[in-house]
Amino acid sequence: MLVTEYSGRGKQGMDSSQGNDVRHGISCARRTARAAKADGARDHEAALAVHRHCGVSLLRAHRIVHGYTLVEAVDALKELLRERGTPAEGLAHQRMSQWECGQDTPSPHYLDALCLLYRTRPDRLGFGTDYSEPDPVPRRELEDTVDRRHFLGFAAAGATFMSAPSVLVGWSNEELEQPGGRRATTAYVGMLEDLTEQNGFGLYTTPPAEFIPSRMVDLARIEACLLRAASESARRRLHRMYAKNAGFIAIRLNDIAGPEETFEWFRIARLAAGRAEDDTVQAWVAGHVGDACTCQRHGYASGLTAAQKAQTAGARVANPAAVLGHLVEAGVHARLGRRRETIDAVRNAERMYEQLPAEATVADGVGVSEYLLRWHQTNALAAVGAHQAAAPLRERVLEMPFIRDDEIGKALLDLDVAAAEFDAGQVDQGCDTVGAAWQRLPGEFRTGQVPRRAFEILDGLKPQHAVTRAVADVRELLAVSGQTALPG
Template identity: 25%
Template sequence: MIACEIEAHCGHRRLKCRRLANGWTVSQAVAAAHQLVQDAGLPKVGLSDRSWKDWEAGVLPSPDYQDLLCRLFATNPVALGFAHDYSPQQPDPLWSGSASGATLPTGPELASRTSPDDGAEVAETKRRDAVKLAGLAMAAPAAAARILEQAAAEAMEFTRQAEATSLGSGTLDHLDLAVAEFNHAYSLKPPQAVFDAVLDYRRKVDRFLKADHTHRQERELRAFAGWLSELLAWLAHDLGNARTGLAFATDAFVQGRQAGHGQLCAWAMDAAASINLYEQRPAQAREAALKGLTEAPAEHPLTVRLHAQAARAAAADGDAEGFTTAFQAAEDAHQLLPPRSPGRFGMNVLPLADYALTSYPATSFIWLGQAEQARRHAEHALAVYEAAPAASRSPSREAIARIDLALAHAQLGDPEDAVALGHQALDSARVVDSVRHRAKDLTAFLTHRYPRHAAVEGLRERLATADAAARPTLPTTPSGA
């Protein structure tokens, strides 16, 4: 009777009604089945909670499992909803005995089946529908108490599943520390070594995402995946593989979206903007910068940097007016920054905004052909970088500032100083691809303007040697989902 009442009141499939009538959770039912197999000496089975839930959802078990379930509930496949029996049979003691047929209509079938000569059956159908709508209100007291008791057990099971995870207790803390250390190592260690280590961690996070975890843990894991991919984008750029860099920048943006982390999305687009600029794709660079601005917090140094990226992209496209407008927006945003700048993995990010305002104008004026303006800004940028404390100096930024200054001198008709500054840039402790790329711009200009100058040929040969020695083999796509 209990299983029948549950079916009538709740509309569950028969297998679930049987389980609830016995007062079992899914895990308890699975355990009871395994115990039956052991006690009866039956062949061992691989029954799991997932399989049982599939059956209760309507997936038909195999004949062997149907036999096991019939043994467990001491009944037949018809009573468990696995088959229909149209022959007369004795009523099942756990089901209503009022009908002689082996099958009982449920749900829409019950509501639609009426008898032309028995108005009481129509009334009974309507009563059952009303009971389903009213929930427990019209259930028998004993049945209602049993259902409520079972609901409490199921609620505990829901909670257990919501908290089910294969992550160790310190995994997320370890990832937080690792990402911070990788970001600190970015400017201090060879990019190839850092790339390999970061990619290894990115693959670990991908495995964590494919294993059991809670919803909260998934958001955190996706954020870590995004931060690692954002760093891999910069490292791939430093190593001269733009395709890999853009792939990881895209992955960082997607992971940030999945994690609901707008700032991460904005940082990813900052990387994409730079990579596109060095690939001579100013339109895509500007598009990435503007996309990042839609995600960046208004009073954040990243907003300053993204406006400056858009300005640099306009200059690369020969749009002097666009450069002026975007750079003014960057300066205005800088004025709105709070006294205390936010950090990123323990590092102050304000210098990144200051760098954009200091260095980007020099590069932009080079591209716009305004040599005197470029010289003035490059000298200022170089002075700022050289005056910085040793712990916060950036060799690659200093090198690029020297190349900007060299290009300004070359445009102003001073090839000797230009070549000297080019050699100083290549003497840097961190000659990454962006440095070599800008050095190529310098040697190309010098070769075109001063084709017979011996010193120019020497700088070009030195750059070719450095470039050939720095070409690693990188994967071309991120490993994350």
């Protein structure tokens, strides 16, 4: 193989139930819960273990720990409410699912009932924060190391901001200078940071029509907070969040839009990262700018420069931005037909990825998960014609749960298969693969990256293949159903 030999298990022996991809299946979550309980963990500690290992919300983790299906949890909640004399027959499992996914937040009435059902308190379900004084007796290490990544979803943040604007926006600078005002500001900035981190987990799996407007709402919240933030430290934190959310928008636009919209949002992200004085975020933005240059077939020299800038992050210490820089470099070289340079960059990314700490390999939009690594390696190797090396990596990507929700990723992998078939002279089969991938693709993704890659492959066909009826038909399919003009 051209890259480190893949044994079928990945980094640190990762399989479908053990690894760094935060999108694990229900069986993995149940195994994690059982293992935690076997080690003597209490229910909320086992839920925390599931939350941290599998990336699910704390609310869903509690349901899994208690052994409920979604429907069973709703029925149990209804029964509990009936016993308390407050029946809720209209409650459906769809609503519970929205609470668990952060798309909605339970009212105080339902939140209290959920706490009773799972025998816990709101912050352990992901709604709010425990501000009580520390216990005089040391607590278990698992509880002490809780991160608040998923403690408040988008809807809960919106409810906090919209229902109590005086908490922040309506306060005067004098009020913010008081101890209570500073605490409120600090708490709100912390909430926005948690929300920003949560946003990254849906970067490649949430539909753009939902994801992009939501990030714009978050930017408005951050702007409002910037108007009142008194300390320079808080302002830098807010600019860092602004850079990440603007970057998320640009990354998603890269999938469905043209260079003008994509690079304008990257410009905004770059400015905010500069104001945050955060070299790591600046490198992260640079890496994705380079990737956009590759995907947009726009300014390969600029893309290579951006990729190399990302590689300088961390002063040669392994970090996600530098890994991304190597992956993007591989993609640029591949589009320029530089086989040796592509393979070298793929190997460099592999070596650095192996050195990353586990917390840097989660699929949070900032880290580099194994899914992202293998996908980029596969795409670069396929683009340069190294199909034999790309095949096992592509098989690994297709084994990962993340691929089920990444419509763009699936389609582009199918196009890599088509490229291999075209290179082998199997023109009709390659056209069938392109057509099938296109027909499976939801309509909202039929602009942007997928048609660009499809036309890139078709434009690179040998002259005797390019003039066949099958190629003409698939070009017409792409142009008409995607409502794009045929390339000149």
